[in-house]
Amino acid sequence: GENVEQHLSTLSVQEGDSAVIKCTYSDSASNYFPWYKQELGKGPQLIIDIRSNVGEKKDQRIAVTLNKTAKHFSLHITETQPEDSAVYFCAASRRGGSYKLIFGSGTRLLVRP
């Protein structure tokens, strides 16, 4: 079955710097890759997603890139702010073939003021 690896458990950056979180996946048929942000005491919230027919998607300070050949995708946050501090989860699924999202183990991002 699908396996999603999120190798970095924690990431600490200085406010204003960029943060990059990378995930790898195993199922070459995966074609939908969302990123969820979870703040303390809350449920995860979708922040950006990408489908396999594009290589990059941007939304203001966040972007996601996808490398289908290498089977990895990354979340990029520029000009980080303290409110970006949270746990970020990547996920993958086969849209049209599966309704299950397989999640990575999460990366805790700490933005130091």
Place this chain on the structure above:
Amino acid sequence: GAGVSQSPSNKVTEKGKDVELRCDPISGHTALYWYRQSLGQGLEFLIYFQGNSAPDKSGLPSDRFSAERTGGSVSTLTIQRTQQEDSAVYLCASSARQGVLSGEKLFFGSGTQLSVL
């Protein structure tokens, strides 16, 4: 409008007791998921409901776990004879149409923190 509501937010129980966790999805959402989040771990799929179709129970870890969804809306996750390893945050999510299958995003509740002593 209201988001996904879960109750209770915290539940402390003794080993061997049964617990029920409740999820009220967003009105009109036909897809409903339960996930489990153990400390420092990712989200583990438990069960999926879609409309009146038979649920996908493939993620339930043992026969002590069961879930139902009444009237296509509220869902209850029941854990019988709880064990310490059941301690985790149980998250419910809902989605319009067929959820991830149709490219819809999931809306999560804040979860129920279950502690089994």
